[in-house]
Amino acid sequence: MTSTDPAPSGLRPTRQRIAVAEAMASFDDFRSAQDIHELLSRRGEPVGLATVYRTLQRMVESGEVDLLRTEDGEASYRRCSDTHHHHLVCRTCGATIEVEGPGVERWTRAIAEEHGYAQVSHTLEIFGTCAACR
Amino acid sequence: MTSTDPAPSGLRPTRQRIAVAEAMASFDDFRSAQDIHELLSRRGEPVGLATVYRTLQRMVESGEVDLLRTEDGEASYRRCSDTHHHHLVCRTCGATIEVEGPGVERWTRAIAEEHGYAQVSHTLEIFGTCAACR
DNA sequence: AAGCACATGAGAATCATTGTCAACTCGGCG
DNA sequence: CGCCGAGTTGACAATGATTCTCATGTGCTT
Ligand SMILES: [Zn+2]
Ligand SMILES: [Zn+2]
Ligand SMILES: [Zn+2]
Ligand SMILES: [Zn+2]
Numbered sequence: 001m002t003s004t005d006p007a008p009s010g011l012r013p014t015r016q017r018i019a020v021a022e023a024m025a026s027f028d029d030f031r032s033a034q035d036i037h038e039l040l041s042r043r044g045e046p047v048g049l050a051t052v053y054r055t056l057q058r059m060v061e062s063g064e065v066d067l068l069r070t071e072d073g074e075a076s077y078r079r080c081s082d083t084h085h086h087h088l089v090c091r092t093c094g095a096t097i098e099v100e101g102p103g104v105e106r107w108t109r110a111i112a113e114e115h116g117y118a119q120v121s122h123t124l125e126i127f128g129t130c131a132a133c134r
Numbered sequence: 135m136t137s138t139d140p141a142p143s144g145l146r147p148t149r150q151r152i153a154v155a156e157a158m159a160s161f162d163d164f165r166s167a168q169d170i171h172e173l174l175s176r177r178g179e180p181v182g183l184a185t186v187y188r189t190l191q192r193m194v195e196s197g198e199v200d201l202l203r204t205e206d207g208e209a210s211y212r213r214c215s216d217t218h219h220h221h222l223v224c225r226t227c228g229a230t231i232e233v234e235g236p237g238v239e240r241w242t243r244a245i246a247e248e249h250g251y252a253q254v255s256h257t258l259e260i261f262g263t264c265a266a267c268r
Numbered sequence: 269a270a271g272c273a274c275a276t277g278a279g280a281a282t283c284a285t286t287g288t289c290a291a292c293t294c295g296g297c298g
Numbered sequence: 299c300g301c302c303g304a305g306t307t308g309a310c311a312a313t314g315a316t317t318c319t320c321a322t323g324t325g326c327t328t
Pocket of ligand 1: 066
């Protein structure tokens with residue numbers, strides 16, 4: 001199981017990487033690298049900002065965390081399930097729900113193929129205001 | 135018809151705004167604000183970078199141009215049709231095709247409603263390598 | 269022509285993200 | 299155990315896109 005690995009992928013389990021992995025497991029919404037850096041400092045497990053960025057990048061590459069661009073283009077991270085999915089995010093409080101849409105996956109593939117595009121990937125996010133924020 | 139308005143929405147048709155609007159009509163892929171700024175300079179219709187940014191923002195707000203975030207979070211702009219649509223973009227050359235997916239629109243709406251999210255919006259882009267770039 | 273709200277642009281300021289690089293740590297090896 | 303090279307870290311500088319400032323210019327109305 002990949003559920004509670006002490007550190008990202010097959011990298012050296014350093015104190016810093018473990019701290020970041022734990023931090024990522026401690027919340028459920030998307031947070032910026034800076035937020036995570038602060039969170040770690042407050043926890044008494046300070047990790048250099050550059051290291052936070054580097055570690056997060058690694059985790060994104062290995063699929064351990066998802067990266068989402070906010071509407072103003074900033075990166076935010078969240079630990080997610082490992083199957084392909086998209087997000088329904090509350091614009092106000094950040095509450096996030098993972099959603100799957102086989103139909104959408106099929107559709108994007110079909111559209112791409114139809115136009116002769118290969119190596120297809122896609123991004124799809126849904127934003128709204130959740131019930132609690134109304 | 136909104137096809138060849140001299141300037142963005144109901145704003146004053148200044149030389150700069152007209153130049154930007156014309157520039158946007160002269161290409162078919164997504165370009166960064168800086169690219170557009172350069173293009174204008176080369177054309178002999180120099181427009182201040184800040185003005186390019188401001189004008190582009192206005193055009194995005196009024197729906198005259200679409201804004202797309204590249205994978206590294208930078209904004210790029212393209213003059214598009216005024217109906218809601220998404221993009222199939224070549225990762226290599228930038229060739230862009232507008233696509234519509236009624237099914238997807240319906241799906242996102244349903245998902246959001248199902249989870250009690252209101253004021254729903256979504257972003258969806260498809261990336262791939264076009265036939266010419268293979 | 270006069271007045272004024274709107275528009276422009278050069279340059280400074282922001283600010284997220286990345287690059288540098290010397291110091292440090294891990295693990296394996298003798 | 300002590301040594302060594304590859305992998306890591308972090309303080310700080312550097313980058314680069316986007317936004318702000320604000321003094322100056324312009325479009326349009328009266
Ligand atoms: Zn996710
Ligand atoms: Zn998908
Ligand atoms: Zn478009
Ligand atoms: Zn749509």
